[in-house]
Amino acid sequence: MLTKIIRKSTRKKRRQSSEPLCQNPSGNPTTLSKKLEDNRQAILNTFPKADDLVIREFTIGSEAPVQAFAVMIFGLFNEDSVNENLFKPLLSVHNNQLTGSTLEIIKESILSVSSVQEVQTLEDTVTGILSGDTVLFIDGADRALIASIRGFAARSVEEPSTESVIRGPREGFVESLGTNISLIRRKIKNPNLMVEKMTVGRQTKTSLAIVHIQGIANDEVVQEVKKRICRIETDSVLESGYIESFIEDAPYSLFPTVGNSEKPDIVSAKLLEGRVAILTDGTPLVLTVPYLFIEAFQNSEDYYSRPYLATFIRWLRWLAFFISTFVPALYVAITTYHQELLPTSLLISIASANEGSPFPTIVEALLMQIAYEILREAGLRLPKAVGQAVSIVGALVIGEAAVSAGLVGAPMVVVVALTGISSFVVPAFTDVTTIARFVLLILSSFSGLYGVMLGFAGFVIHQLSLRSFGVPYMSPLVPLNGSGLNDVIIRKPWWAMTSRPHSLSRNTTRQVDSLAPSPPENPGN
Amino acid sequence: MRRKITLIIPTILLLLLLPGCWNRRELNTMAIVEAVGVDRANDGQIVVSLQILKPSAIKSSTSEKASGTKSVWVVTSKGETVFDAIRNASLQTDRKAYFSHNTVYVLSEELARNGISDELDLFSRDSEFRKLTYVFITRRKAEDIIRSDYEQEKIPAQAIEKLAKVTYAASKVPKVQLIDLLKNFASKTNDSIVPGIDIIQEDNKNPNEESLKLDGTAILKRDRMVGWFNEKETRGVLWVLGKVKSGIIDIATPGNESKKSGIEIIRADSNVVPELVDGNLIMTINVRLDGNLGEEMGSSDLVKPESFDEIEKQIDTDIKEEISSAVSKAQNWDVDIFKFAPDVHRKYPREWPELERNWREEFRKIQINIIVDAKLHWSGYLKKPVQPKNTEGEVAQ
Numbered sequence: 001m002l003t004k005i006i007r008k009s010t011r012k013k014r015r016q017s018s019e020p021l022c023q024n025p026s027g028n029p030t031t032l033s034k035k036l037e038d039n040r041q042a043i044l045n046t047f048p049k050a051d052d053l054v055i056r057e058f059t060i061g062s063e064a065p066v067q068a069f070a071v072m073i074f075g076l077f078n079e080d081s082v083n084e085n086l087f088k089p090l091l092s093v094h095n096n097q098l099t100g101s102t103l104e105i106i107k108e109s110i111l112s113v114s115s116v117q118e119v120q121t122l123e124d125t126v127t128g129i130l131s132g133d134t135v136l137f138i139d140g141a142d143r144a145l146i147a148s149i150r151g152f153a154a155r156s157v158e159e160p161s162t163e164s165v166i167r168g169p170r171e172g173f174v175e176s177l178g179t180n181i182s183l184i185r186r187k188i189k190n191p192n193l194m195v196e197k198m199t200v201g202r203q204t205k206t207s208l209a210i211v212h213i214q215g216i217a218n219d220e221v222v223q224e225v226k227k228r229i230c231r232i233e234t235d236s237v238l239e240s241g242y243i244e245s246f247i248e249d250a251p252y253s254l255f256p257t258v259g260n261s262e263k264p265d266i267v268s269a270k271l272l273e274g275r276v277a278i279l280t281d282g283t284p285l286v287l288t289v290p291y292l293f294i295e296a297f298q299n300s301e302d303y304y305s306r307p308y309l310a311t312f313i314r315w316l317r318w319l320a321f322f323i324s325t326f327v328p329a330l331y332v333a334i335t336t337y338h339q340e341l342l343p344t345s346l347l348i349s350i351a352s353a354n355e356g357s358p359f360p361t362i363v364e365a366l367l368m369q370i371a372y373e374i375l376r377e378a379g380l381r382l383p384k385a386v387g388q389a390v391s392i393v394g395a396l397v398i399g400e401a402a403v404s405a406g407l408v409g410a411p412m413v414v415v416v417a418l419t420g421i422s423s424f425v426v427p428a429f430t431d432v433t434t435i436a437r438f439v440l441l442i443l444s445s446f447s448g449l450y451g452v453m454l455g456f457a458g459f460v461i462h463q464l465s466l467r468s469f470g471v472p473y474m475s476p477l478v479p480l481n482g483s484g485l486n487d488v489i490i491r492k493p494w495w496a497m498t499s500r501p502h503s504l505s506r507n508t509t510r511q512v513d514s515l516a517p518s519p520p521e522n523p524g525n
Numbered sequence: 526m527r528r529k530i531t532l533i534i535p536t537i538l539l540l541l542l543l544p545g546c547w548n549r550r551e552l553n554t555m556a557i558v559e560a561v562g563v564d565r566a567n568d569g570q571i572v573v574s575l576q577i578l579k580p581s582a583i584k585s586s587t588s589e590k591a592s593g594t595k596s597v598w599v600v601t602s603k604g605e606t607v608f609d610a611i612r613n614a615s616l617q618t619d620r621k622a623y624f625s626h627n628t629v630y631v632l633s634e635e636l637a638r639n640g641i642s643d644e645l646d647l648f649s650r651d652s653e654f655r656k657l658t659y660v661f662i663t664r665r666k667a668e669d670i671i672r673s674d675y676e677q678e679k680i681p682a683q684a685i686e687k688l689a690k691v692t693y694a695a696s697k698v699p700k701v702q703l704i705d706l707l708k709n710f711a712s713k714t715n716d717s718i719v720p721g722i723d724i725i726q727e728d729n730k731n732p733n734e735e736s737l738k739l740d741g742t743a744i745l746k747r748d749r750m751v752g753w754f755n756e757k758e759t760r761g762v763l764w765v766l767g768k769v770k771s772g773i774i775d776i777a778t779p780g781n782e783s784k785k786s787g788i789e790i791i792r793a794d795s796n797v798v799p800e801l802v803d804g805n806l807i808m809t810i811n812v813r814l815d816g817n818l819g820e821e822m823g824s825s826d827l828v829k830p831e832s833f834d835e836i837e838k839q840i841d842t843d844i845k846e847e848i849s850s851a852v853s854k855a856q857n858w859d860v861d862i863f864k865f866a867p868d869v870h871r872k873y874p875r876e877w878p879e880l881e882r883n884w885r886e887e888f889r890k891i892q893i894n895i896i897v898d899a900k901l902h903w904s905g906y907l908k909k910p911v912q913p914k915n916t917e918g919e920v921a922q
Binding site: 252335336337339340344345347348350351352354355356357360361443445446447448450451454458 | 526537540541544548549550551552553555557559578580581583623625626628653655680683
């Protein structure tokens with residue numbers, strides 16, 4: 001029900017911007033003919049084999065009937081609404097109403113449809129038909145009317161299975177672009193919220209919406225986003241990942257420079273910090289740019305819960321990120337190169353646990369890491385009902401059985417388990433940590449801590465060289481920005497976070513300084 | 526991009542290969558040595574005893590308590606030099622000895638009497654040996670100590686290490702690490718003390734029940750051992766060095782002189798002030814200490830100012846006695862184990878070159894002046910001693 005309301009409300013906001021965002025070179029437009037039959041033939045020629053194409057012919061008026069037909073694609077239009085608001089008024093027209101241009105009158109006083117558009121070219125009508133609009137051709141007019149009465153099967157707004165929260169909104173984006181825009185609109189009720197639509201994909205003609213808040217987002221970034229999206233000339237865009245890979249700053253980098261989220265509150269927060277969101281039709285994942293390194297360590301719930309715990313959890317995320325990236329490499333480096341670094345009693349426990357294990361430590365580490373990755377992947381792909389089997393078999397096989405069979409040492413299982421769990425604490429970087437972990441493992445097996453240090457230095461240098469849409473990737477850490485750290489090292493209470501991130505927005509004042517709550521001055525009164 | 530890659534890959538390869546950091550060793554190819562004993566055989570060869578960890582035995586004994594298998598293995602080997610002897614051990618051990626976790630060096634008295642610097646050279650030179658390893662001298666053969674068993678710990682070497690670490694509790698034996706000896710060797714004047722270690726029979730009926738005990742202090746003149754200090758003399762040395770941190774001072778209970786009471790040292794420190802009077806050195810040794818009436822044997826009520834004063838006086842004489850006995854013995858043996866020389870050097874830099882030339886002579890002539898400032902503060906949970914009361918409510922005698 002809710003979704004229907006949302007969908008209806010979005011229908012009113014159809015494309016109003018007149019100028020196209022990209023100058024797409026599209027051959028010579030075919031103008032429509034005044035003869036109804038010619039138009040009908042043109043449509044049929046455009047869709048030579050489309051059994052789901054519905055062409056409804058009818059006449060308007062009874063005494064001097066005007067021939068007309070409507071075209072739409074089965075399943076893409078809202079049948080009830082079309083019958084009620086388009087055909088019913090058209091079929092009950094009296095001739096005395098038809099004075100002057102039939103088309104104008106129909107558009108202006110007969111159709112009870114919120115969005116009706118006049119088009120003159122065949123291409124526009126075809127786009128309308130494919131998008132689920134109902135196109136109305138009337139004899140004697142070299143124009144057609146596009147009535148937007150779309151309706152198709154869609155998922156309703158639900159809580160996304162990723163990014164789940166305890167405190168905070170539960171709603172998540174869906175596959176419909178209109179619904180997604182409306183979800184953001186409902187959070188930011190401000191005419192400065194700019195929504196610009198584009199179409200990408202020669203075959204798929206996927207709609208995109210670029211959303212930003214005028215006055216907060218930097219114009220250069222917005223222009224840059226548009227420019228990069230206009231460049232895309234590809235067959236298909238089925239998911240926002242396609243867009244991401246076309247607009248990334250560092251396409252070869254391990255680190256993502258485009259963020260994504262499935263939740264309207266997160267995307268709204270990012271818009272309010274001065275970022276630009278790219279919504280793609282057909283996917284609930286919304287891209288946000290610029291994307292900074294520190295964003296991976298910020299979670300929406302940090303901002304909804306009280307600052308102490310939020311700060312602590314944030315440190316925990318940094319720790320978990322380092323654990324999941326470095327611990328296997330450090331373990332291998334220290335136990336095979338730098339045994340002197342371990343406290344004696346720890347060395348003794350590790351040595352006794354590894355006694356009799358047949359493989360070198362690095363082989364052990366790689367085996368266990370790969371086994372873990374296999375289990376993780378299997379757990380993701382399996383039907384939910386079988387999922388439990390994976391965890392039982394996985395826990396038994398890579399945990400208990402591998403140790404008791406003498407294949408690997410128990411400390412390695414601890415290391416792999418710790419690493420695996422930690423990598424989920426920073427979900428945005430799960431892929432980064434997985435790859436980086438293997439790279440560091442190999443380096444550490446070649447040259448111990450020196451290799452780990454080399455790899456670490458390499459990663460840091462690389463990260464420092466990255467930019468996302470002109471913003472240094474590591475900001476506000478490098479270049480250092482003091483007020484930016486209010487939201488990185490710690491999470492200050494809302495009344496203390498008076499400025500927006502400096503690297504993202506020039507309009508940095510979020511609120512006045514004096515908002516800290518205090519008890520009333522005269523408590524007695 | 527391709528240009529970048531052609532630059533990056535060789536750079537990484539060079540960075541990985543050029544430092545020559547290839548020293549990969551798996552844990553199960555290493556013989557982790559926990560203690561090293563050095564003796565000299567009758568033919569003059571060095572005998573090295575290595576206490577090597579048996580990881581498998583430790584693993585099994587965690588599940589089956591005290592399964593009887595020893596968790597260390599002792600290997601003894603001979604060689605012309607210490608290094609040679611250690612490498613000769615690899616003829617007997619299937620794994621290469623690894624010394625970074627070695628915690629204890631034990632040297633035999635016999636060897637120490639002839640100087641230990643030759644034997645310690647390898648341990649100070651090689652990167653695998655740590656300078657923080659504890660050093661002990663034994664009246665027996667070092668091998669016996671390395672081979673001995675210990676009840677509390679699975680690894681006897683760790684027991685020895687922990688024995689060294691708790692020496693502060695009694696302050697009757699010093700705690701000496703290799704670095705301390707090396708520092709003393711590097712100075713021209715300082716002599717060294719090294720704790721002694723011995724095996725005692727726990728139970729006379731069962732000769733296998735033996736245990737380790739720190740016993741006495743070996744006194745080294747430069748690197749050559751000259752004799753032993755007993756516990757009292759050792760504490761005298763430790764007072765001067767400021768190394769007494771805790772311990773018990775026994776005094777005769779005031780009012781019950783036949784019985785003893787124990788004073789616990791809570792805090793103590795000391796400093797030495799040299800003074801040059803007419804070419805004669807007088808060292809003023811200031812000892813400050815805070816104490817605690819830890820135990821009273823006897824029946825008099827000690828918790829009153831007069832008793833405390835008397836106890837403090839007794840502590841005073843006790844400490845003076847300890848220090849002067851140590852100093853006179855050291856002066857007899859010509860060993861500056863108190864590190865007087867650096868104190869003099871610091872106070873009289875101009876006169877020092879002259880003094881240094883003849884330091885042994887000067888040291889023997891040093892007069893000492895001991896000032897003890899003992900303060901007794903607390904008496905624990907009790908005021909009157911624990912004694913059964915008689916019917917009149919008086920303390921029964």
